[in-house]
């Protein structure tokens with residue numbers, strides 16, 4: 370049986386309500402990937418929705434516009450979390466780092482803008498990115514790597530945090546699996562969160578929900594066949 374934490378007031382927003390206990394699929398193709406084409410991102414997104422995803426996480430204005438247009442043509446209104454990556458030079462912060470990027474993502478059709486919510490040296494504060502997001506009419510998701518960053522993001526006005534960056538900042542633990550300790554800490558503090566990062570099996574995604582995640586974002590295991598192939602190839606070669 371699924372155990373969910375009691376509904377936090379912040380989660381009463383209609384969009385977050387529709388995502389409660391649901392799977393969100395991240396559909397991103399990195400530069401150099403054979404999948405780096407808008408039409409492929411659209412097809413992968415439609416496949417994810419056909420399989421039961423309730424929301425999508427997409428990167429860059431082009432992909433967001435492409436998927437939004439196709440879904441609208443089909444009469445479907447699917448929640449989209451949007452972000453940019455590596456758009457701002459000279460910073461370690463690589464997920465949506467500036468108000469301009471926030472606006473690009475929101476104007477392309479994202480309902481939620483995901484941005485870096487870590488303690489890394491950054492060109493704009495989390496509060497500035499929250500303000501830009503709200504001014505653009507979207508909800509603000511801070512991608513964090515620690516409990517302290519989550520607390521600071523909520524203080525700065527974020528609507529939700531994601532565990533996305535755990536394992537990708539120098540001050541968070543590197544691990545092969547999801548950061549369940551971070552999820553437990555967020556839950557213990559009563560902070561709502563979306564679980565994201567290395568939820569590589571259905572069991573791990575379900576476990577994240579049992580540990581109080583509002584929703585689970587899965588990317589690589591569903592939409593990066595090159596990564597999944599590498600997991601298999603390495604296992605086979607090491608056998």
Ligand SMILES: CC(=O)N[C@H](C=O)[C@@H](O)[C@H](O)[C@H](O)COP(=O)(O)O
Pocket residue numbers: 395397452533534537565566567568569586587588589590
């Ligand atoms: C750290 C970072 O850059 N994460 C990115 C954030 O959007 C994506 O590359 C990930 O695919 C996404 O977070 C989902 O995670 P996973 O692919 O592990 O299921």
